[in-house]
Amino acid sequence: MDREQEKLQLKQHIIKYLNLLHVTPEEITDDMPMFREGLGLDSIDSIEMVVMMEREYGLKIENPKDGRDILQTINSMMDFIEKGRAAKAAEEKA
Amino acid sequence: MFYIHQSSCISHQPTFNDVDLEDLKPSENNLIHAIEPKYENVPLGQLRRMGRALRMGVGTCMKLLGTHNVNGLLIGTANGGIEDSIMFLNQIHDYEEGRLTPTAFVQSTYNAIAGMVGMITVNHGYNATHVHRALAFENVVLDAAMLLKENLDNSYLIGGVDEISVKNHRLVTLAGWYRKEPVSNFDLYKGDAAGTLSGEGAAMFIVSNKSEGATAKLKNLKMVNSNDEKFVQEQLSLFVKENPGKIDLFLQGENGDNRLLKYYTTCESLMSGETTVARFKHAFGEFQTVTALALWLSANVLQTQKIAQHFIKKNSATEFNRILIYNNYQGMQHSFMLVERV
Numbered sequence: 001m002d003r004e005q006e007k008l009q010l011k012q013h014i015i016k017y018l019n020l021l022h023v024t025p026e027e028i029t030d031d032m033p034m035f036r037e038g039l040g041l042d043s044i045d046s047i048e049m050v051v052m053m054e055r056e057y058g059l060k061i062e063n064p065k066d067g068r069d070i071l072q073t074i075n076s077m078m079d080f081i082e083k084g085r086a087a088k089a090a091e092e093k094a
Numbered sequence: 095m096f097y098i099h100q101s102s103c104i105s106h107q108p109t110f111n112d113v114d115l116e117d118l119k120p121s122e123n124n125l126i127h128a129i130e131p132k133y134e135n136v137p138l139g140q141l142r143r144m145g146r147a148l149r150m151g152v153g154t155c156m157k158l159l160g161t162h163n164v165n166g167l168l169i170g171t172a173n174g175g176i177e178d179s180i181m182f183l184n185q186i187h188d189y190e191e192g193r194l195t196p197t198a199f200v201q202s203t204y205n206a207i208a209g210m211v212g213m214i215t216v217n218h219g220y221n222a223t224h225v226h227r228a229l230a231f232e233n234v235v236l237d238a239a240m241l242l243k244e245n246l247d248n249s250y251l252i253g254g255v256d257e258i259s260v261k262n263h264r265l266v267t268l269a270g271w272y273r274k275e276p277v278s279n280f281d282l283y284k285g286d287a288a289g290t291l292s293g294e295g296a297a298m299f300i301v302s303n304k305s306e307g308a309t310a311k312l313k314n315l316k317m318v319n320s321n322d323e324k325f326v327q328e329q330l331s332l333f334v335k336e337n338p339g340k341i342d343l344f345l346q347g348e349n350g351d352n353r354l355l356k357y358y359t360t361c362e363s364l365m366s367g368e369t370t371v372a373r374f375k376h377a378f379g380e381f382q383t384v385t386a387l388a389l390w391l392s393a394n395v396l397q398t399q400k401i402a403q404h405f406i407k408k409n410s411a412t413e414f415n416r417i418l419i420y421n422n423y424q425g426m427q428h429s430f431m432l433v434e435r436v
Contacts, residue, residue: 017195019142040139044197051195 126379166220254386293379
């Protein structure tokens with residue numbers, strides 16, 4: 001799966017986990033802020049997304065302060081997912 | 095007790111916006127699901143997290159509170175957001191008590207409805223949820239009546255709500271309380287079978303001591319816990335004596351379960367030949383807080399002076415001034431409510 005397909009899947013997960021019935025994946029742009037003026041998410045949604053990251057990608061956001069940066073946009077979340085996967089792969093190799 | 099000023103109702107029938115009870119809507123797969131309207135007064139961001147009970151409860155409350163301010167909120171629910179409760183319990187099991195999200199838990203607690211409405215409307219007044227199974231709404235009524243005795247000028251929002259949960263429905267069916275064989279709500283009272291059809295819905299009311307502008311008056315209430323139909327009949331007889339006057343409509347909660355019919359027939363036998371007898375569970379289904387919908391129907395009949403033919407079991411009265419509601423749940427929890435025209 002290439003990065004674009006991964007992004008689409010991430011958007012679909014967000015819609016499912018947050019029950020954003022009125023939003024389509026196409027409406028969520030890659031650099032759209034997730035909170036406030038962008039998608040309009042709130043603090044409860046951020047907890048849902050932290051759990052989503054763990055369930056769907058096996059990645060833990062250990063420090064809540066990091067969550068603010070990681071969950072900012074689709075791009076920042078994808079960066080976190082890719083970095084996490086790379087770290088896991090390196091760990092397995094070692 | 096108190097006067098009913100405004101009401102709103104979500105049920106399987108068109109009762110929310112343009113009320114039309116003439117043509118009975120058919121049940122589907124032995125379920126009498128509520129028709130959910132477009133919730134215009136509920137913030138979208140909050141609506142998307144809510145389960146059915148919460149949506150119906152908050153939706154009916156917000157329809158009334160859009161124009162009215164009250165001194166407190168009193169909600170009755172037997173199961174709260176039971177579907178979300180089951181979802182949360184399953185998540186605890188599936189994810190081995192880790193990786194849990196708060197939404198399903200927060201949204202499924204019994205007091206989520208009154209709490210959510212309190213937060214949306216910034217109402218810091220009395221906020222209570224009564225969960226006395228099939229007498230949950232009746233205890234709301236009692237609580238509101240006591241509050242209004244102490245606070246003469248206050249007004250309160252009261253109501254009842256419960257939802258059908260697929261998993262819970264399966265368990266209650268196994269326990270023998272719902273019909274296993276297919277049956278339509280059109281034929282609910284025909285035949286001789288155990289079990290009934292499951293329903294869901296919500297009804298809310300704004301109540302106060304002021305008669306001006308009221309649509310109906312809830313005159314009195316009595317709750318009985320017994321499985322002895324003679325005792326229930328005696329209690330109804332006492333209730334009628336304590337509240338003398340002609341009963342124009344006896345609105346009873348017969349539900350097609352042959353094991354419960356004896357309670358309704360013994361109570362019905364106390365009514366005079368001049369009393370019209372009507373039933374409501376073919377329209378709303380069976381659930382613990384269905385008496386809130388029966389009260390909504392009574393207020394509607396008193397205001398419009400009409401009752402659709404499909405509700406009628408025995409037709410006598412031509413004018414409706416006093417309605418007696420009798421309901422029982424699984425042959426144990428009984429209630430009588432007397433409603434009067436204003």
